[in-house]
Amino acid sequence: MRKSGVIFLLALLVVGFGCAPAMAVPDLFGWVFNIDGAISEADWYNTDFSGIDLSDATLESANDLGTLSLEISGVGNHTFIAMFDYEIDEWINTWYNENGTTGGTLAAGQSWEIDEPGWFFGDIYDHVLDGALDNDNGVPVGSEDDVSFAIGWNFFLEADETATISMLLSDVAPALGFYLQQYDPDSQESVFFSSTLDVTGPGGEPVPEPATMLLLGTGLVGLCAAKRKRLIKK
Ligand SMILES: [Ca+2]
Ligand SMILES: [Ca+2]
Numbered sequence: 695m696r697k698s699g700v701i702f703l704l705a706l707l708v709v710g711f712g713c714a715p716a717m718a719v720p721d722l723f724g725w726v727f728n729i730d731g732a733i734s735e736a737d738w739y740n741t742d743f744s745g746i747d748l749s750d751a752t753l754e755s756a757n758d759l760g761t762l763s764l765e766i767s768g769v770g771n772h773t774f775i776a777m778f779d780y781e782i783d784e785w786i787n788t789w790y791n792e793n794g795t796t797g798g799t800l801a802a803g804q805s806w807e808i809d810e811p812g813w814f815f816g817d818i819y820d821h822v823l824d825g826a827l828d829n830d831n832g833v834p835v836g837s838e839d840d841v842s843f844a845i846g847w848n849f850f851l852e853a854d855e856t857a858t859i860s861m862l863l864s865d866v867a868p869a870l871g872f873y874l875q876q877y878d879p880d881s882q883e884s885v886f887f888s889s890t891l892d893v894t895g896p897g898g899e900p901v902p903e904p905a906t907m908l909l910l911g912t913g914l915v916g917l918c919a920a921k922r923k924r925l926i927k928k
């Protein structure tokens with residue numbers, strides 16, 4: 695009884711290890727940044743971000759995932775777009791068996807696009823160069839193909855303000871905020887792309903997010919409207 699139990703356990707272990715799926719590894723095939731109209735790009739598995747001023751310029755070499763961030767300053771309107779073209783398990787099940795989805799709620803000033811990278815039918819690459827994403831998914835579930843994705847920010851900076859944009863590329867969905875998901879249904883592995891925008895003032899103090907400012911603005915407009923109505927009634 696005891697012996698057969700041990701054999702059963704061993705058998706389970708062997709079956710368990712035998713069935714363990716190979717770790718899926720995403721490869722970053724290409725990337726493009728549009729920073730106020732200046733284009734930086736690389737492809738063919740180039741994960742060296744030379745040519746662009748990223749404060750953390752390397753993704754983890756094991757899986758091409760991690761966090762990248764950069765700072766933008768200067769009075770006026772700014773446009774920032776980052777596009778990434780990952781392949782999940784390309785050598786096992788190709789790069790064109792994948793789909794995209796979105797999750798969470800888009801922040802004020804944020805835009806996005808999921809599409810075929812532009813080799814065949816996708817218009818994402820042209821949109822990145824043009825500085826305006828279409829907020830549309832060209833590679834949804836059921837229309838699997840080569841997936842790439844992009845997130846953009848449009849924002850205004852006052853004098854002495856600095857915007858810090860972070861891009862998180864992970865195999866785990868972010869707990870908060872808007873994200874894009876690239877999914878390989880055969881590997882059942884994903885790459886998630888999310889981004890944050892933080893603005894700081896001259897002393898480094900945080901400036902309210904555009905979303906907060908928008909809400910404050912709406913509230914003030916509402917207060918003024920209510921006041922005016924009351925005045926008219928009198
Ligand atoms: Ca794949
Ligand atoms: Ca598109």
Ligand SMILES: [Ca+2]
Nearest residue numbers: 780781840841
């Ligand atoms: Ca791809």
